[in-house]
Amino acid sequence: MTDYQIFEIDDFRLQRGITVPRARLAYKTYGRLAQDKSNAILYPTSYGAQHHDTEWLIGPGRVLDPRDWFIIIPNMFGNGLSTSPSNIDAPFGPERFPEVTHWDNIHAQRRLLSEVFGIERLAMIYGWSMGAQQALHWGAIFPDRVARICAICGSARTSIHNRVFLEGVRATLTGDPSWQGDHFHDHPRRGLRAMGRVYAGWAMSQAFYREKLYEKVGYTSLEDFLVRSWEANFLRRDPHDLLASLSTWMASDISDNTIYNGDLTRALGSITARSIVMPSRTDLYFTPEDSEIETAMMPNAEFRPIESIWGHRAGNPAMNPEDEKVLQQAVSDLLAH
Numbered sequence: 001m002t003d004y005q006i007f008e009i010d011d012f013r014l015q016r017g018i019t020v021p022r023a024r025l026a027y028k029t030y031g032r033l034a035q036d037k038s039n040a041i042l043y044p045t046s047y048g049a050q051h052h053d054t055e056w057l058i059g060p061g062r063v064l065d066p067r068d069w070f071i072i073i074p075n076m077f078g079n080g081l082s083t084s085p086s087n088i089d090a091p092f093g094p095e096r097f098p099e100v101t102h103w104d105n106i107h108a109q110r111r112l113l114s115e116v117f118g119i120e121r122l123a124m125i126y127g128w129s130m131g132a133q134q135a136l137h138w139g140a141i142f143p144d145r146v147a148r149i150c151a152i153c154g155s156a157r158t159s160i161h162n163r164v165f166l167e168g169v170r171a172t173l174t175g176d177p178s179w180q181g182d183h184f185h186d187h188p189r190r191g192l193r194a195m196g197r198v199y200a201g202w203a204m205s206q207a208f209y210r211e212k213l214y215e216k217v218g219y220t221s222l223e224d225f226l227v228r229s230w231e232a233n234f235l236r237r238d239p240h241d242l243l244a245s246l247s248t249w250m251a252s253d254i255s256d257n258t259i260y261n262g263d264l265t266r267a268l269g270s271i272t273a274r275s276i277v278m279p280s281r282t283d284l285y286f287t288p289e290d291s292e293i294e295t296a297m298m299p300n301a302e303f304r305p306i307e308s309i310w311g312h313r314a315g316n317p318a319m320n321p322e323d324e325k326v327l328q329q330a331v332s333d334l335l336a337h
Contacts, residue, residue: 005027030072153316269299277294
């Protein structure tokens with residue numbers, strides 16, 4: 001039994017020029033759409049995540065409250081539920097998955113909203129990490145369709161340093177003995193475990209480990225945290241899907257299209273939605289310095305960093321109620337106006 005629905009798009013032409021004969025966008029909704037369709041919130045997924053991984057913040061009294069808002073989570077292409085290397089039909093496959101960009105993700109989402117729900121303007125887009133990248137793409141590419149943006153721990157353009165981090169993660173995964181140059185011939189358990197350990201050093205801050213916060217959220221030791229949280233997180237995923245999503249992440253740039261032709265300043269200046277941009281003060285790869293530079297170019301945006309030692313995961317604080325309260329306040333402030 002699945003808890004989500006599928007929106008199919010025939011002959012979906014990707015930004016890089018390949019056509020997918022039947023693209024599939026998996027999505028789940030929460031709450032009820034108002035008759036005038038004014039209460040829709042889009043909540044795109046993040047790297048390696050499917051809707052059930054991040055829906056914890058949806059609920060009465062949580063960050064996104066379905067009693068008042070109609071919330072749609074579209075699963076990103078490449079995440080294993082929407083069209084991905086692990087489920088795409090021939091002539092594609094794990095070894096020949098076309099390059100997918102956020103341009104493709106948000107154009108598919110726009111069609112879902114319009115053709116399934118009749119939604120032409122969103123009350124808000126809320127996104128964390130790669131979800132924040134999609135939110136900012138929406139703001140730049142469809143400025144008249146977005147009233148508010150809450151962008152958590154993301155970026156308008158993947159920085160050079162962020163790409164270096166991702167190259168390291170990719171090299172770690174493809175260092176597994178089962179890597180054949182364009183696909184894995186077996187589930188790369190060694191590579192996925194190594195990927196989890198490398199990722200753990202980037203996703204959480206130095207202070208998080210110094211204070212041993214993992215012991216305060218149910219892990220008995222550092223090794224317990226690395227094995228049961230980080231190794232386990234990646235072992236459950238298809239490695240080809242993880243690589244495809246890494247490529248989407250590395251290519252993320254709201255100005256890389258025929259509208260802006262690489263002019264990031266103009267793209268950011270075109271985001272008219274009332275926005276709050278919220279990096280974590282201790283994020284090691286979506287840094288607050290980068291976010292502050294981008295936010296300054298947005299005409300209707302507030303830079304509001306999360307003062308937390310949870311690193312990147314301050315933006316997805318499933319185990320940290322204090323940071324969740326910060327996100328709740330930001331959403332409340334946005335939706336109040």
